[in-house]
Amino acid sequence: MSKFNFTKTILKNLFSKPVTLMYPFKKREFFERTRGHVKIAINECIFCGICEKKCPCNAIVVKKPEKEWEINRLRCIQCNSCVENCPKKCLDMGKEYSNPTVGPNTDNYHA
Amino acid sequence: MYENIEIINILNNDLLNHVLKFKEQGYRLIQICCTKLKEGLALDYSFGIEYKFVDLRMTIDDNEEVPSITSIFSPAFLYENEMHDLFGVNISVISIDYKGNLYRTAVKRPFNCENQKDEE
Amino acid sequence: MGKRSIVPFGPQHPVLPEPIHLDLVLEDEKVIEAIPSIGFVHRGLEKLVEKKDFTEFTYVAERICGICSFIHGLGYCQAVENIMDIQIPERGQYLRTIWAELSRVHSHLLWMGLIADAFGFESLFMQCWRLREKILDIFEMTTGGRVIFSVCKIGGTRRDVSTEDLNFINKVLEEVKLELKQFDNVFFDDYTVKHRLCGVGILTKQEAYDLGAVGPVLRGSGHNYDTRTLGYSAYKNLDFEPIVETAGDSYSRCVVRIREVYQSIDMIKQAIGKIPQGETFTKFTGNPNGEYFARLEQPRGEVVYYVKGNGTKFLDRFRVRTPTFANLPALLKMLQGCDLADVPILILTIDPCISCTER
Numbered sequence: 001m002s003k004f005n006f007t008k009t010i011l012k013n014l015f016s017k018p019v020t021l022m023y024p025f026k027k028r029e030f031f032e033r034t035r036g037h038v039k040i041a042i043n044e045c046i047f048c049g050i051c052e053k054k055c056p057c058n059a060i061v062v063k064k065p066e067k068e069w070e071i072n073r074l075r076c077i078q079c080n081s082c083v084e085n086c087p088k089k090c091l092d093m094g095k096e097y098s099n100p101t102v103g104p105n106t107d108n109y110h111a
Numbered sequence: 112m113y114e115n116i117e118i119i120n121i122l123n124n125d126l127l128n129h130v131l132k133f134k135e136q137g138y139r140l141i142q143i144c145c146t147k148l149k150e151g152l153a154l155d156y157s158f159g160i161e162y163k164f165v166d167l168r169m170t171i172d173d174n175e176e177v178p179s180i181t182s183i184f185s186p187a188f189l190y191e192n193e194m195h196d197l198f199g200v201n202i203s204v205i206s207i208d209y210k211g212n213l214y215r216t217a218v219k220r221p222f223n224c225e226n227q228k229d230e231e
Numbered sequence: 232m233g234k235r236s237i238v239p240f241g242p243q244h245p246v247l248p249e250p251i252h253l254d255l256v257l258e259d260e261k262v263i264e265a266i267p268s269i270g271f272v273h274r275g276l277e278k279l280v281e282k283k284d285f286t287e288f289t290y291v292a293e294r295i296c297g298i299c300s301f302i303h304g305l306g307y308c309q310a311v312e313n314i315m316d317i318q319i320p321e322r323g324q325y326l327r328t329i330w331a332e333l334s335r336v337h338s339h340l341l342w343m344g345l346i347a348d349a350f351g352f353e354s355l356f357m358q359c360w361r362l363r364e365k366i367l368d369i370f371e372m373t374t375g376g377r378v379i380f381s382v383c384k385i386g387g388t389r390r391d392v393s394t395e396d397l398n399f400i401n402k403v404l405e406e407v408k409l410e411l412k413q414f415d416n417v418f419f420d421d422y423t424v425k426h427r428l429c430g431v432g433i434l435t436k437q438e439a440y441d442l443g444a445v446g447p448v449l450r451g452s453g454h455n456y457d458t459r460t461l462g463y464s465a466y467k468n469l470d471f472e473p474i475v476e477t478a479g480d481s482y483s484r485c486v487v488r489i490r491e492v493y494q495s496i497d498m499i500k501q502a503i504g505k506i507p508q509g510e511t512f513t514k515f516t517g518n519p520n521g522e523y524f525a526r527l528e529q530p531r532g533e534v535v536y537y538v539k540g541n542g543t544k545f546l547d548r549f550r551v552r553t554p555t556f557a558n559l560p561a562l563l564k565m566l567q568g569c570d571l572a573d574v575p576i577l578i579l580t581i582d583p584c585i586s587c588t589e590r
Contacts, residue, residue, distance in 0.1 A: 006417050009358060019361055031368075033390070035375040056287040079290055079381045080389070093375070116524050140443050142535050142552035157524065157535065162461060164524065186443040186560035207266075214270040214589070222278055 030095040035078040037098045038071060042109040044090040045069055051082035051091060066110075073098045073105040118166045123177060126156070129167055130180050133158045138165070140180075143190035145198045147223055152198060156180070173223070174201060181206035189213075198223045233259035238571070242271050246349045246575040249585035253578075257571060265566040267559060273589040277549055284544040285311060285519060289384055295551065296587040297378050298341060299529045301334045303551070303587075304383040309463060310525035310538040311385050317515050321465075323387035325506040328465040329400075330374070330382065332495045332502070336407070337366040338530035339488045339495075342582050343418065346485065349575045350427045358414055365403050372396065387512025397503045404496050415489055428482040432565040432577045435479055444561040445554045446532020447491070448581055451484035453477040458528035469501050481580045488582075491530075518544050529554055531582045553587035 021028060030036065047064040059075035060082060062068075076098075083091045098105065121129055138158040146153045148170070154177065156167040171177060179202050181188045192213040194200045199220035211219070235258050242250030252268040279291050292307040293300045305327055312319065319327075344359035367377045373392050374380040382389050418424060434444070439452035449456055450473060457473035459466045474490045476483035519540030527534050532554025539547040558581040565577050 006355065006414065006421070009414050010354065013354075019364075031372045031375075033373070033375040034371055035381070056283065056290050077290060077379075077381075078376070080375070084389070139440055141533075142537075142550075142557075144537055144548075144550045144552070146539060146548040146550075155537070162456075162458075164526065166524065184443070185441070186557070189556065189559060213268075214273050216273070216275075221275060 032095075034095045035080055035093050036095045037073065037078065037093075038076060038082060039092045039094045040069060040071075040109055041090040041092070042069060042111050044088050045109075045111060046088055047111075048087060050085050050087060054081045054085045056081065069109045069111075071107050073107060074101070116164060116166065118168050120168050120170075123169060123171060123175065126167070126169060127178055127180070127183070130156070130183050133165075134183050136160065140184040140187055143187060143194065145194045145200060145222075147198065152200060152223070154194070154200070171200075173199065176201045176203055178203060179205045197221060235263070240574060244575070246345075246579065247583075248345060249583065251578075251583060251585050253566075253574075255566070255571070255574065260571050262566050262569050262571060262574065265563050267563065269559075269585065269589055271589070272586045276590045277551075280546045280549045282545075285540065285546050286385060286544075288546065288549070290381065292549075292551075293379055293381065293383075295590055296553075296584055298338050298584060299334065299531065299587060300379050301330050301383065302527055302529045302534070304380075305331060305464070306525050306527045306534060306536040306551075307538065307549070308383050308385050309527070310523045310536045311519050311540070313523045313525065314519040314521040314538060314540055315385075315515060315517060317386055317513060319387050320510045320513060321507050322391075322509040323511040324465040325502050326388050326392060326511060327383060328469070329392075329397075329499055329502050329506075330370075330380065331464070332499045333366060333369060333400075335495045335530045336492050336499075337363050337370075338582075339492045340366070342488060342530075342579070343485075346576065346579050347418075349579050350424070352417075352424070355414065355417060362407055362410055365407055369400055369403055373400075384512065386515050387510070389512070391511050397506070401500060401503055404499060408493065408496050411489075411492065418485055418489060425482065427573075427576060428485055429480060431481045431573050432569060432580060433478075433480045434561060434565055436477075438564060439479070439561060442561045442564055443557050444532075445557045446529070446582075447484050447487040448532070448558050448561055450474060451476050451487045452479040456533075458526050458533045461526065463525075463527065465502060468505060469498050471498055481576060484580050518542055519546065531555060531584060531587075532558065551587070551590060553584065553590075555581065555584045555588045558583075559588070 047062055047067060049062045052060045052062045057075045057077055059072045061070045080093055083093050138160045141157040141159045144155040151170055151172045154169045158165050177200060179191055188205050188207045191202045191205050192209045195202055196211055196214045238255045238257055240253040240255055241247055242252045250271040254266040256263045276291055276295060280288060283291060289304050289307060293304040295303045340359050340363040344356040347355035371377050373396060374382040434452050436453040439449050453475060455473050455475050471494055474487050474494060476487050520542040522539040525536040534554055535552040537550040541547045562581050569577060
């Protein structure tokens with residue numbers, strides 16, 4: 001049984017700079033593959049509806065006659081299925097997380 | 112690549128005999144599971160020794176009475192209470208009996224009732 | 232004869248990561264028995280099998296628990312792949328093994344922090360979790376998420392990892408190993424830590440086996456049992472021995488987990504050295520028809536997945552028997568005869584993951 005085993009770590013901690021990210025003074029750098037939120041290039045979308053079928057949470061609603069694409073941000077689990085299955089590759093996974101909201105959070109896009 | 116699973120089909124009144132034999136041979140209880148079939152329920156009692164895995168399968172009606180194995184394998188009380196709460200299996204003489212209060216759900220026997228509303 | 236009283240412990244308690252309720256029957260300061268009460272996080276996930284088709288159910292299976300999420304997804308996929316007789320390419324298996332071992336490292340580091348917090352050593356808690364951040368950064372870099380990876384699918388993995396990323400993982404793990412060596416002697420040798428852990432919650436070899444304990448609880452009491460030796464995924468190509476301690480008290484369980492961190496780091500290095508080039512997934516058609524019991528080793532112990540399919544795209548039954556469910560009777564035995572002040576330590580020593588237990 002020995003004592004003072006932790007002293008070396010404590011002294012190192014006292015004299016080094018903080019490990020935490022100094023948010024909000026410094027912006028958080030996300031990685032390339034971070035699954036943040038789904039983005040769409042609406043002008044290339046052909047409204048085929050494959051993303052709506054592949055979504056496991058029914059977060060996407062595609063209306064072909066009105067050329068409207070809608071996503072419910074609070075239902076989306078950022079699983080990447082829609083991005084992988086889009087035939088025109090107009091969906092992309094952005095790096096930042098969706099903003100917190102008070103009520104329902106649906107984003108509509110028109111072409 | 113995968114191990115072979117051995118499933119033995121038994122009847123309700125043979126359950127305690129098989130379980131006693133396993134206990135004498137030094138098996139341990141791995142899990143107890145219940146599946147809803149078209150008619151009735153299927154109970155699976157899984158035991159293991161070293162790395163070998165053996166499963167006893169029993170088909171019963173919804174209200175048939177099943178003896179408890181907690182007198183032989185004491186940790187079975189959690190699994191049996193869970194089966195009673197979720198599927199409504201009628202198990203007699205469990206060593207620690209919660210009498211339906213292990214999972215306090217709004218709907219009794221949630222895994223074994225007809226779906227009240229077909230919602231999407 | 233002392234005075235008997237009943238003290239409710241939980242469901243909210245600063246030391247518990249998830250809600251569980253225990254009614255402790257006390258005589259003066261010693262616990263006579265404990266009556267557990269679970270069901271606070273019961274979400275009925277097993278019933279969702281009837282609504283979500285079997286390819287989408289991977290996302291539900293991953294979300295059973297936050298700490299062991301990858302291995303839940305992996306176990307489900309393995310059970311369905313065996314029913315449908317799908318062979319995964321080698322590279323997919325190695326990638327899955329690397330992620331599973333990284334999950335084990337991060338789970339054990341989380342546990343080390345929690346047990347340090349339970350006996351009041353908060354700066355050690357901070358050190359362990361600071362180290363864990365490096366592992367979470369690896370996850371975010373390779374899979375896109377820190378906690379829920381969504382990277383396992385039936386037929387293989389959804390993403391590939393480049394060679395330079397694998398070399399980066401090696402480098403980070405070397406740093407983790409060095410830093411862990413600097414303070415693991417606090418767990419092994421420190422005077423106050425030993426007083427809190429040694430001789431507390433003794434489980435003899437026979438009791439651990441009879442009560443159905445699994446994982447580090449079983450290995451800390453002298454049984455040589457590790458489900459990874461069955462050789463699923465890429466474990467058959469890796470060289471390792473289960474870590475066993477004989478004392479059966481909380482100290483030996485702590486030692487088993489810390490040594491497993493070092494062992495996992497070695498196994499990841501071996502896997503990165505042996506990983507072949509190739510595809511990471513195979514396509515498949517059809518629906519599962521049959522049943523299978525898949526057994527894997529989670530950080531907390533042996534987990535059993537039972538999947539039954541009937542030929543349609545909805546499965547008949549999905550059942551998980553998690554290691555914490557199997558360790559609960561062992562916990563109740565350990566609590567008999569201990570002091571009230573030791574109760575938080577004993578609960579944490581089985582590494583409770585209540586959301587896994589109740590699904």
